[in-house]
Amino acid sequence: MIEFSDTIEDLELIDLLLEGGQYTWFKGDTHTTTSRIDRILFTFEWSDQFNKMKQTTFQRMTSDHVPIALFCGPWEHSKS
16 A cells, blocks of 8 residues: 555655545445545646546445546647
């Protein structure tokens, strides 16, 4: 896990705030154990091409994982 975290830091990946909840995994019916293990990571270069990005959750149906999605505005063509 340390190597994975180091890679995220070395590549300067962005992890947006998760809207719609704090956790993406629940254990058991009482949800006494929770974690945010599902994420969407991207680079600064990628974020420069899109605007209004938002990472959000959907309703969990049968899995113990909460589905997440990345929404963003239109692609902005760089003039460089």
